[in-house]
Amino acid sequence: MQIMIGSAKEMRLECSYILREKTLPLFHDEAFANAMQMTAYGEDELREMLKCNAGIASENRLRYMRFAEPCNELQAILAYNGVVYKHIHTENFTLDDFKYAGSHLWITSFLYGLLRPLDMIKCYRLEGDIVLSNNGCSMFDYWKPILTDMFIESVKNDDGVLLDLASNEMHKLFDWRKVKREITVVRPEFLVCKCGKLKTVVIYSKMCRGEMTGFVIKNRICDVGALRGFTYEGFNYLPQKSTLTSPVFVLE
Template identity: 50%
Template sequence: MQILISCAKIMTGKAPKEIPYITKPSFQLQANDNAMQMVAYSVDELQDMLHVNHEIAAENWHRFQTFHTKENREPAVFCYDGMVFQKLAPETFSDDELRYANDHLLISSFLYGLLRPLDIVNKYRLEGNIVLPENDGKSMFDFWKPILTDWFIRKIKADDGILVNLASDEMRNLFDWKRVKKEVTIVTPEFKIERNGKLKTIVIYTKMCRGAMTRYILKERITNIQLLKLFEYDGFKIDESEGDWMFTLK
């Protein structure tokens, strides 16, 4: 079973200890090329491109300027600070659990394409709609699609052919998703809260549940897809009356 989660915009995290087992990103060369193109932009240009304030733009300008400095690199799963990663809580994983996670978890990235948890990365900020000058007028989504699709399908098939998709909807645009759907089994859990008699998606709760479910699969080493239905988190539990993979809080 493979799991896909989204990267987070904020990258200020750090590994809590020395990690004895690390890996190299599968698409490091493409990441290097993308980063080199980002070096050409000024702080003001980055502020406009990334839709951030001047402080964040300056921080990321410095990150790209020093992108090839190995001393700044960290295992990817510890770098991201979003809610998904907070609930995944990789700092509580044993070394053996981190190795297992490295074989079963993929993190989408607009700079690196796809990352394993223990891939060593530089911190960065990039958006999917950005068009870099040497990428033939393609957004990062369209740049990555032909590069990632076959690799992604092979990775899932080399396991058991099952993908648990816990990434945000926009991340499907990194792949030829129609092809992925045809060639592997995809489970996309949904998490909704009942409000005034209607089920609603509350983004922060969805992110919390995605992180908690990822943790559950990895910690328990789930291989039987039906065991996903035993997942419960903070009142959320399976509600098959609302859909095959609907988890609700009522």
């Protein structure tokens, strides 16, 4: 079973522990070319493009201007520092856990396309709907023909099952209809019971996606049915609302 999670806007340059194992992103050249295009924009343009404040725009302009420098890189699974990643708990990983993740976990990225956990990356910020002049299309449409078939093939080369723990937005990086036709996509739901109704609470969903990622990696889960054993802070499997490809976990 392969796992897919999305990248995070929050990133870091350093980690409290050193991981010596590292790999080169599959689409390093494409990412570099796109980053170089981003250097053409000033802070005001970046603020609008990235839908951010002036401070973040300034920070990311500097990041892109320094992108060609041979330093300031970190493994992707450590570099991203959003809620999902904090709840993977890589600080508890063994070297074997990292190696297992390296062959079972995909990270989607608007700049890098698809990443493996040990791929060395730089800090950046990019949105999927940004249109770069040399590309002539959004980052979604730029990556779609590049990623779709290779991603399907990678999942087929495992057992043909994808555990989809990314946000819906990340599906736009692929021809998702083709992905769902050719492989089995398992997409868990994490719901909270409020006033007798089941609702999605974004922060809890992100926490659970990270926790489930760590659960699958550390326990070497390869059977979809074994996902039913996942629990986190009161979230438990709810069989009457679940199907094999849409397991539901509820906090009551």
